[in-house]
Amino acid sequence: MKNTIKVERAKKNWTQAELAEKIGVSRQAINSIEASKFVPSTVLALRMAKEFGASVESIFQLEETDLV
Amino acid sequence: MYIWLKQIRAMEKSKKPLSDRLPLYALIWVLSYVGSLGALKMLSLPEEFEVILTIVPALAFALFLYTFYRYVHLMDEVQIKIRMEAAVVAFSLALVTVMTLGLVDIAFKLNGEDWNFRFLAPMFMAYYLIGLVISKRKYNIDHEEHD
Numbered sequence: 278m279k280n281t282i283k284v285e286r287a288k289k290n291w292t293q294a295e296l297a298e299k300i301g302v303s304r305q306a307i308n309s310i311e312a313s314k315f316v317p318s319t320v321l322a323l324r325m326a327k328e329f330g331a332s333v334e335s336i337f338q339l340e341e342t343d344l345v
Numbered sequence: 346m347y348i349w350l351k352q353i354r355a356m357e358k359s360k361k362p363l364s365d366r367l368p369l370y371a372l373i374w375v376l377s378y379v380g381s382l383g384a385l386k387m388l389s390l391p392e393e394f395e396v397i398l399t400i401v402p403a404l405a406f407a408l409f410l411y412t413f414y415r416y417v418h419l420m421d422e423v424q425i426k427i428r429m430e431a432a433v434v435a436f437s438l439a440l441v442t443v444m445t446l447g448l449v450d451i452a453f454k455l456n457g458e459d460w461n462f463r464f465l466a467p468m469f470m471a472y473y474l475i476g477l478v479i480s481k482r483k484y485n486i487d488h489e490e491h492d
Contacts, residue, residue, distance in 0.1 A: 302421035309423050309484040318422055 280337050282311045285329045300324045363416040370409040378402040382463065427480040434476030439469050 286296055293307040300321065309315040317325070326333045381398040384390065390398070417425060442465070449455060 303424060305484075306421045306423035312485045314483065314485040315423050315426070321422060 278316055278337055278343055279313060279340055280311065282307070282325070282336060285331060285336060289329065296325075296328065299328050363412060363419060367409070367412055367416055370405070370412050374402065374405040374409045377405040378466065423484055427477065427484055430480040430483070431473055431476030434479060435469060435473040438472040438475070439465075442468060442472075 282296075286293070291299075293311070294304045297304045297307045301324075302321065306315070310317050310321075322333050322337060326336055329336065381402050384398055385395060417428065420428070446455070446460065450460075
């Protein structure tokens with residue numbers, strides 16, 4: 278799964294630490310999610326989308342390999 | 346022992362964050378284990394005292410485990426997954442170790458001084474740390490390029 282967290286962060290001019298604080302996770306967790314190493318839970322994805330003022334689908338997109 | 350209990354009670358009262366208390370409880374557990382091990386090996390103590398010494402590290406570990414369990418609730422999902430995977434790695438390696446040692450013991454009759462249960466505790470701890478390193482690398486936790 279790919280994501281546009283880095284782009285959304287850049288739009289808001291937020292660091293990973295700032296985003297982490299807003300959604301209540303560690304900076305390392307944001308780093309891991311941003312690098313597509315970890316797929317967040319629905320709650321966390323929704324929390325993130327809410328902070329960015331965007332939809333979850335616009336932040337997280339399935340890749341070819343994720344499709345059944 | 347009495348000093349430790351006093352310290353633990355004081356820490357519980359002070360409402361210090363669990364993250365601060367956890368390393369101390371881990372240290373108490375390790376020291377109580379090493380202390381008991383040393384005392385049981387080197388001193389000739391009454392049997393009742395030896396029983397107490399074998400129980401103390403288990404109690405210290407129970408305290409550490411209880412604090413760790415409470416601390417898990419404060420972790421985010423990535424941190425929980427890392428610890429979970431580390432535990433899986435540690436459990437698997439521990440199982441292989443015990444299984445292999447059991448078979449080796451049947452084949453060659455292990456000498457008690459070369460291999461015994463005492464060596465397993467530090468090995469299992471090392472396995473958990475190995476699991477932590479593997480899992481942290483997998484989830485990019487130590488990667489510092491972040492802004």
